[in-house]
Amino acid sequence: MPKKLHFAIWLLLIAVFSCEDTEIQNNIRVLVTGNVIDQNAQPIANANIKVYADADAFGADRVLLGEGVSNASGSFNITSLFGPNQLFLVDISSGAQYSTYRYQTNTEEFTPGDLTFDLQTVALNAMTNFTYNIIRESGESNTLHYRFTYFDANCTEVYEEGVLNESLSYCNNTRVIGSTLDDASPNAENISFVVPLQSQVEFAYRFNEGDEISEIITVNSADYAFQFSY
Numbered sequence: 001m002p003k004k005l006h007f008a009i010w011l012l013l014i015a016v017f018s019c020e021d022t023e024i025q026n027n028i029r030v031l032v033t034g035n036v037i038d039q040n041a042q043p044i045a046n047a048n049i050k051v052y053a054d055a056d057a058f059g060a061d062r063v064l065l066g067e068g069v070s071n072a073s074g075s076f077n078i079t080s081l082f083g084p085n086q087l088f089l090v091d092i093s094s095g096a097q098y099s100t101y102r103y104q105t106n107t108e109e110f111t112p113g114d115l116t117f118d119l120q121t122v123a124l125n126a127m128t129n130f131t132y133n134i135i136r137e138s139g140e141s142n143t144l145h146y147r148f149t150y151f152d153a154n155c156t157e158v159y160e161e162g163v164l165n166e167s168l169s170y171c172n173n174t175r176v177i178g179s180t181l182d183d184a185s186p187n188a189e190n191i192s193f194v195v196p197l198q199s200q201v202e203f204a205y206r207f208n209e210g211d212e213i214s215e216i217i218t219v220n221s222a223d224y225a226f227q228f229s230y
Helices: 003-017
Strands: 025-037 046-052 064-071 075-082 088-093 100-107 116-123 126-136 144-160 168-181 190-194 199-207 213-218 224-229
Touching: 025 046, 025 088, 046 075, 088 116, 100 116, 126 144, 144 190, 168 190, 199 224
Parallel strands: 025 116, 100 144, 126 224
Antiparallel strands: 025 075, 046 064, 046 088, 064 075, 088 100, 126 190, 144 168, 144 199, 199 213
């Protein structure tokens, strides 16, 4: 196929699939309700709740339908605009010190009978930085293979017709960060990642061609600092 014709077809496809707009029905309102707590079941006041719709098409705009904050007991009731779109999203956050939560569903296929999206209880985990320093003290030609395994506390729950689809949801997934230290790069200094406070991080390492050793680290303080030498 000539390149010019291929490019013209590509532009045509973009134009066709870019025509869908996020749809808002001005005569319909829905109620988004729930309660926000932390990992210790304590209410989180002033958590931000934002409701969005998105046609999920090329060129479609994500539209803010409604927003508000939780009260002193962690409860929220948000009156929101509504429309049939592939993505109906409720984002809950409370600054960088907490994890985030997203409720996601398809309102082309589902509208609650009472026009209420009840998120019930949403738990946000307190988060902190985990900063590590690994320093070589054993001299040249020694290597260290290492990795940290930890949980990502940010959560997206995907619902289909009001039922949680766990296979499409993303909550408390495991993440891994690691590397190999050698003569070219003997140290790993001031490297950080974010973890839930009071969670556990697995540190596994292998010195030269020896056996792998692992230890469990409990992140029991804010701005946790981990030091290791080999």
